[in-house]
Amino acid sequence: MKVQLGVNIDHVATLRQARRAAFPDPVDAAAICLSAGADYIVVHWRKDGRHIQTKDVALLCKYFPKKVHLECSYTPEAEKIALKYKPYSVCIVPEQPGEVTTMGGLNFTPAVQKRIAQMVERLHKKGILVSLFISPVADEVRMAARLGADIVELCTRDYSEATSPKQAQRRLQELSLAALLAKELGLEVHAGHGLDYLNVLAVADIGGMRCMNIGFAIITRSLFAGLPQAVEEMKDLL
Numbered sequence: 179m180k181v182q183l184g185v186n187i188d189h190v191a192t193l194r195q196a197r198r199a200a201f202p203d204p205v206d207a208a209a210i211c212l213s214a215g216a217d218y219i220v221v222h223w224r225k226d227g228r229h230i231q232t233k234d235v236a237l238l239c240k241y242f243p244k245k246v247h248l249e250c251s252y253t254p255e256a257e258k259i260a261l262k263y264k265p266y267s268v269c270i271v272p273e274q275p276g277e278v279t280t281m282g283g284l285n286f287t288p289a290v291q292k293r294i295a296q297m298v299e300r301l302h303k304k305g306i307l308v309s310l311f312i313s314p315v316a317d318e319v320r321m322a323a324r325l326g327a328d329i330v331e332l333c334t335r336d337y338s339e340a341t342s343p344k345q346a347q348r349r350l351q352e353l354s355l356a357a358l359l360a361k362e363l364g365l366e367v368h369a370g371h372g373l374d375y376l377n378v379l380a381v382a383d384i385g386g387m388r389c390m391n392i393g394f395a396i397i398t399r400s401l402f403a404g405l406p407q408a409v410e411e412m413k414d415l416l
């Protein structure tokens with residue numbers, strides 16, 4: 179089975195917000211990505227509103243039902259938006275004020291476990307699939323299954339930042355083992371963070387890998403190649 183591609187279009191909105199303008203519009207970007215072969219559109223709603231706005235979530239969910247994968251934290255405010263606009267799926271991620279990007283997988287303290295379990299239940303009641311963004315570690319995979327997730331998104335940050343082929347190989351091994359366990363536990367396996375045209379293949383080749391969520395590399399490539407070509411090139415690799 180081919181690996182699916184979720185294109186994260188946050189940085190189309192970053193560009194728009196740089197001038198507080200009406201364009202470039204993430205809705206236009208989503209339409210282009212989908213017609214170029216993207217399987218899903220990924221957006222991260224952040225409390226600080228640095229890129230995707232609530233109205234973007236509303237419009238994307240309206241125009242592209244079954245195609246929007248919403249990343250957000252487990253705050254009541256984020257949950258309210260997810261429940262209101264009903265994306266196809268929600269990926270719960272950790273969010274720290276001031277971070278440049280998501281720094282890693284969820285930290286499952288007892289309070290966070292309780293909060294996520296409640297959120298998963300309420301999202302499921304609305305028919306929304308739930309993904310948890312986790313480090314590729316066996317205990318975290320088991321925790322995701324215990325909390326009722328449908329999907330785990332394995333964080334590829336450490337892999338993408340590996341400083342030697344040996345280190346990259348070790349990170350890939352961790353990802354493979356986590357993917358294997360997730361499959362055994364009945365979870366769908368996604369991966370994302372820091373993936374690009376050069377490092378994506380090794381992750382896509384991991385057994386059981388279903389979907390790669392990629393943003394920065396595709397949107398920055400699109401500045402020179404155009405968005406349809408940037409998406410097509412990535413889709414061809416998968």
Ligand code: PXP
Nearest residue numbers: 280311370371372391392393394
């Ligand atoms: N998956 C998750 C959970 C993320 O938080 C991000 C970054 O927003 C991505 C995937 C995409 O990462 P990148 O922009 O580095 O491709």
